Amino acid sequence: MIVTRRLRRISLLVGAAVISLNTASAAPVSDTENKDTRTRKSGNANTSSKAPISGKSANDEVITVTGSRIANAHAKTPTPVSTLTLSDIQNQSPTNNLADLVNELPQFAGSTTPQNSRLALSGGTAGINALNLRNLGAVRSLVLLDGRRTAPSAITGIVDINTLPQQLVKRVDVVTGGASAQYGSDAVAGVTNFVLDKTYTGLKVNADSGVSTYGDGTNYATSVAGGFGFAHDRGHVLLSGDYAHQDGIYSVTRSWNENNNRIMANPAYAAGNGQPYYIVRGPAGTNNALPGGIINASVGPVANSLRGLYFGQGGSVNHYRYGSYSTSTTSLGGDYALADNGRNIGLSPGSDRKNLYGRVSYDVAPWMTLYAEGAYNESEYVYNAGPQYLTTVKLKGDNAYLMDALGPNALRGVSSATLGTTAHDMPYRRTDNRRNVQRYTFGGEGNFTMFGKRASWSAYAQYSATRTHEQIYNVMNTSRIANATDAVRAPAGNAAGIPAGTVACRSTLTSPGNGCSPIDWLGTGVMSASSIDYALGNPWRDEKFEEIVSGVNLSMTPFATWAGDVNVAVGGEYRDERVSGYVPTQYQSGWSVGNFLPTFGSYDVKEAYLETNVPLAKGLSFNGAVRGTDYSTSGYVTTWKIGAVWQPVPDILFRATRSRDIRAPNINELYQAGTSRTTSVLDPWTGNTDTVLETTTGNSQLKPEKADTTVVGSVITPRFAPGLSISVDWFHTRLKNAIQQFYSQDIIDQCYQGNQSFCSAFRPDPSGQRDLLFSASPFNFSQITTSGIDIDATYQFPVRRIFPKADGLFTLHGQASNYLSYVADSGLSPAIDTAGDITTGPPKWIYRFSASYDTSRFNVTAVARGISAGNYSNSYVQCTTSCPAYNAYFPTIDDNHVKGTFYFDMNFTYKLKYSNFGNMQVFLNVTNLANAGPVIVPESGLAADSTYSSLLGRTFRGGIRFELQ
Structure with a gap:
């Protein structure tokens, strides 16, 4: 009965959205987009869409709203929204990838990028560009295309921004605050809405190429987009396609990777002596795994008598110098430089991606436009995941290669030796992730008169299928490694028929024909090709993720109060998601990494919502929303949002929201x-x-996560300074029952x-x-709490205000997010505030400033961006003397500080106009103009943060844009 009542509640709300439509044409309204008052409008003509096609008025389009389902150009919503315009995209984008520009906004922290996902060997996310608002996780940030859900790129539900038709995007709206009541599950941290120019008419072509200052990372891209009308302009067609390629950088030759600092146990530490438990020192390097192998331990009459013997070119035997101080894994000084130290790991992936997009629409009635969309994306990302890494290769005392290298005297009484190696002779591990994302959408939208006022409706159905092929090359098979490592001299008359004295696998002597080829770990240039082929394999998995989603929305003005019109939006959505896969049996177990298993499962969800905006007095309005959601896996959930806007005078606006949001597993x-x-x-x-x-x-x-979010802020637009806008918002989110993997x-x-x-x-x-x-397995028992302040300021003015004879527009825009706290509490250990923790939390400050001078002939844009200095880990207590007693959760360290970043970018665009023909722009982007280094971290492998840092150094990208009108 409870379920029946819940479904009835949903069906009633959905029913409200499909009221019979009045076929009378709506009265024209302003084409102004309903955006937050903090959003700036650039005066550049390029920031607006092309003129509507002949015979159609842009006023006849359904108004696209972000942060609200209410399609009213005059309603002020209390939800903060930041916008990137077409001008921003063209003049500030550092690459041919729109996600890179969006991720520079301070509201985004910890996003998944090809740069930091390169070692996601078996998680299915390598190569994806997924947005992460507030560092709450990409799965808690909803991505929309024209206000609708778009095709996921992985079974986690995250969207790869590369799959969107980027050349048709006219703006990007970012909602910072919970939006589940309006848009559904996953909008815990907010929403990013990519809005397309659906009325574009003409043809535009873009071509560009780039390279780093070191001559690597070469990339190039080209795109074409066009639109035209038909049937006396009652119909419209949009088409676009693009191709982008980037060369991979498969080793780290940058000087910053020679930092060689490591965190080491302090040899001077003793309980109660006031010394820090850990110290940061350099130059240091890994001592327990070398390219040709090093013996870390041996068992015999004299334990560890062979420790420190390492093997070089051709199997040469050498004694490792452990330096002034060493631990079981790290040496300070001495032969520290013999280790790989992250030099032979990929810095940037190689990639190829292709996009096709098409849309056709037709006005079947004054109040109805039907449309169909199709999109196809194909991408491949290839990474060097680094050398093999083994620290526990166990060689028996009668190992043939060990006997040859050290001689029987050195091994007298030795039963075994343990070797550490990065296997220089073996090929590096390589990942190859391929995705094919297809999306097909059919829908309708329009405006009509209802209750004597303009109303808007939309309905759609969408099917998407994502097919992935994840493959890891050169992965060790654990049982074959064990067989090949156990190498002995074949005795005479053995059952396998192997000539006496030949080095063979012990397993082959008892199981002839098993194909084992003995492997020589001792040195470089010594492994045989047959042993490498026997020991390594290439596990892979195919998966198919399907999503069916349909929705209906109605926005209307049913009545008015003395203070103004009351706006109402209602709607519903149905979504079905399912996954299937295939993995050959041989790759489901027995490998050092991977061991893929195919995943099968499905669920569906039914939702209905109601939103209203009610004016209460002059300058004061209330906004509220509620959504009922019924999951086939976890039951019914209600989400809600309340907010208010108060504008006592034109110069200042106050706003506040409180919301309950969810994310289903x-x-x-x-x-x-x-x-x-x-x-x-x-x-x-x-x-x-x-x-x-x-x-x-x-x-x-698993059950849905629940979050409570509060946002309070104000927007100042002083009349005495036209063009100036300043907004400040405080936010606080508490996420309960968070799903966490242990x-x-x-x-x-x-x-x-x-x-x-x-x-x-x-x-x-x-x-x-x-x-x-x-x-x-994941469980619902974590809690995440975060709070901070967003600051956004814009000052835009015509240059003639200062220089009367000069033309053009000058724009200053600054954005910054200050994380006051970020606490992820699993309840199993002391909670740590990780704000300012460079390894696990968001930086204390993320900022971005731009200055742009735009004229009819050229544009110059400068960007300064970065993060503040912080700690390597907030779990460390920094001290040098009088340190507190040892605490396993909060150990002491003598240097926990890491520097921040500051990058300076420049863009130059020159515009050419040809009468009755078209426009052309020639542009040059220089990213990281000063060639500043990344945030350096004291650890082995890659010695830099890869989320907030520029790993490639200074890069150049130049190209042309051409448009026929």
Whole structure:
């Protein structure tokens, strides 16, 4: 009965949206877009769409609104909205990728990019450009195309911005604040809406190419878009296509990667002596894994008698110099430089992407326009994931290669030796992620007269299918590695018929024909091609993610109060999502990383909403929304939003919102069949480092996350300074029952601390190949709380105000977000405020400033952007003397500071106009003009932050835009 009543409640709201439509034409209204008052309107003619096609008025289009479902150009919504115009996109975009420009806005923190997802070996997100508002996760930031959901690019539901028809985008609106009541699940942190120029008429062509100052990272792109009318301009066609290529950078040759600082245990530390537990020192490097291998331990009459022997070119035997100080993994000084130290890892992926988009619309009646859209995207991203990395290669005392290298005397009584290697002779691991995203939409929209006022309606149905092929090349097969490592001299008369004295796999002697080829780990230039072919493989997985979504919306003005019109919007949505996949049996287990399993699952959701805007007095209005949502997996949820706008005088506006938002678990969190990786954990019972196999799986019992968000702010537009606009907004979000994935180290630590729910997640490996097996699933018991301040200021004025004979427009625009706090609390360990933590949290400050001078002949735009200085980790307590007692959660360290970034970009555009023909622009973008380095972090591998930093250095991009009118 409860479910029946909930479905009835939804059906009533949906029914309200499909009232019989009045076929009378609506009275014309202003074409002004309903945007937040903080949004600036550039005076550049290029910022507006082309003139409507003949016979149609732009007033006949359904008004596109972001931050509200109410299509009223005069209604002021309390939700902050920031906008990138077409002028911004053309004059400030640092690459041929729109996502890179959007991610420069301070509201975005921790977004997924090809630069920082290059090591996502088996997660399915490598290469994706997914937006992350407020650092709350890309899965909590909803991406819309013309106010509608668009095709996801992964089974997590995130959208790759590269799949959108970027050359037709006329603006990007960013809603900062919960918007689930208006737009549905996933809008916890906000909404990013990409608005297309659907009435574009003409032809435009873009071609550009770029390169870094070091001569690498070459890229080029071309795009074509056009629109035309037909049937006496009752119909309109839009077409676009683009192709973009970027060369990969598969090694790190930048000087900043030679920082070589490491965090090391302090040898001077003793309990109570006031010394920090950790120190940051350099030059240092990894000492337990070298390109040709190094012996870290041996078992025999004299334990570890072979420790420090390492192997060079051709198998040469050398003694490692551990330097002035060393730990079990790191050496300060000495032979630290022998390690790879992140030089042989990819800096930037190689990529190719293709987009096709088409739209046709037709006015079947004065109040109805029907349309159909189709989009196709194909992309491939290739990465160098770095060398193989093994620290526990166990060589038995009778290993043939070990005997040859050291001789029987050195090995007398030695039963085994443990080797660490980055396997210089083996090819580097490489990822190849391919995606095919298709989307087909059919719908209608229009305006009509209802209750004597203009009303707007829209309805659509959409099908999308995303097919992915994830492949990891040159992955070690654990059982084959074990067989090939156990190399011995074949005895005479062996069953395999191998000549006596030949080096062979021990397993082949007892199982002839098993194909094993012995592997020589000792040195560089020593491995045989047959042993490499035997030990490595190329696991892959195919997945198909399908989404069906349909929606109907109606915006109307049913009545008015003494203070003005009351606006109401109602609507409903249905969504069905499902995933299927295929993995060959041979790639489902037994590999060091990958071990893909196919995922199968589905769910559907029914939603209905109501939104209203009610004027209460002159300058004061109320905005509220409520949405009922019924999930097939987790039941019914209600979301809501209330807000108010008060403008006592034209110069200042106050606004405030409070919302309850949700995010339902996605297909991946619910049904992930599992991917596995071999990793290591520190066993708190023994203090030993154990090798473990960790398999991540979904949890079908997950419930929706719930968030409460408050935003309070004001907008100042002083009449004494025309063109000046300043907005300041304070935000606070508390996310409860957050879905969080726990991994091996957390699981074993929590079990050790007495949390029994974690103890069942691991067990001994019955095969003996590893110490433990772990199963990791997500759960609803985390909480995330964040708060901060957004500042946005624009000053725009005609240059003739200063120089009477000069033309053009000058625009100053500054944006900054200050994170006051960001706390992710799993409830299993002390909560840490990570605001300013460069590794896990958002920076304290993210800022972006631009200055643009635009005339009819040219444009010059300068951009300054960056983040503030912070800590390597907020869990560390920085001190040099009188340090507090050791705390495992808050260890002390002598240097926890990392510098911020400051990058300066320039854009130059020269405009040419040809009478009765068209326009052409020639442009040059220089990104990171000063060639400033990235944020340096004291760790092995890549020594830089890859989320907020410029890893490539100074880059150049030049090209032309041509438009026929």
